[in-house]
Amino acid sequence: xxxxxxxLLASATALTLAAPASAQLLARKDLTAAIALEIVQTTIxxxxxxxxxxxxxxxxxxxxxxxxxxxxxTGPHTIENSFRKAYTARTLRIxxxxxxxxxxxxxxxxxxxxxxxxxxxxxxxIKVGDDVIGAAAxxxxxxxxxxxxxxxxxxxxxxxxxx
Numbered sequence: 548x549x550x551x552x553x554x555l556l557a558s559a560t561a562l563t564l565a566a567p568a569s570a571q572l573l574a575r576k577d578l579t580a581a582i583a584l585e586i587v588q589t590t591i592x593x594x595x596x597x598x599x600x601x602x603x604x605x606x607x608x609x610x611x612x613x614x615x616x617x618x619x620x621t622g623p624h625t626i627e628n629s630f631r632k633a634y635t636a637r638t639l640r641i642x643x644x645x646x647x648x649x650x651x652x653x654x655x656x657x658x659x660x661x662x663x664x665x666x667x668x669x670x671x672x673i674k675v676g677d678d679v680i681g682a683a684a685x686x687x688x689x690x691x692x693x694x695x696x697x698x699x700x701x702x703x704x705x706x707x708x709x710x
Contacts, residue, residue, distance in 0.1 A: 578607050578673065578681045582708055583614035586673075586683045589701035591618045594688055601687035601694060603701075604629040605673070606637050608680050610663070618687060625686040632670030632684035632694075634663040640679045644668030644691060669694030671702060675709050 583605040590603040595618070602625035604615040617626045632643040639646055639658070643665065650656050650666040658664050668691025670684035683702060685694040702709075 575608070575678070576675050576680055578605065578613050580613060582705055583607075583681075585705055586698075586701045587614045587616050589704050590683065590685050590697045591616060593700040594618075594685060594693070594697040597688075597693065597697070599688035599693055599697070601685040601697065602626045602629045603683065603685045603698070604633045605683045606630070606633045606681050608637075610634050610637050613681065621687045628665065628667065628686035629669070629684045629694075631663050631665035632667055632686060632691075633682040634670075635665055635682075636670035636672045636684065637679060637682035638664070640672055642668070642672070642695065643670035643684065644695060647691070667691050669698065671695060671698050673702065673709065680709075 586605050587603040591601055594601040600618050600620040602617045602621045604626070605613045607613045612630065615626065615630065635643040635646055646658070646664075647666040647668055650659050659666060669686055670682055672679045673681040673683055683698050685697050688694045688697065
């Protein structure tokens, strides 16, 4: 056998040995539209009850928008900012506020330059156990900690549905 034939046989053997004995599909949970809408509506209602007009976004496992509402009397930027906070929380699997703290300590942090990332408090990951299946965020309250508190209240309300 020549060297090329031996190399091809070795590669084929390696690929065969590396393949799993029985491949299986991933089993996972994803947000439903109903849960996402409940989170958005509860976030906006909670903030409204505290005197704040906010917009809210829920993103799914892949960072895609599942539900998004621009709250009454909110600035035009709040819809985009709520999305970016949620996207950041989902992608990094941490609160957007924690990301803001990391950026404050290291302003040259690479992720700060990626599309749709924002270093502002107000976005929280949505988890089923340790699996991050999405994120929710708000924007428009006078301070990200107030946005985050409204999102937290909404996630607490649907916690029993996230199992």
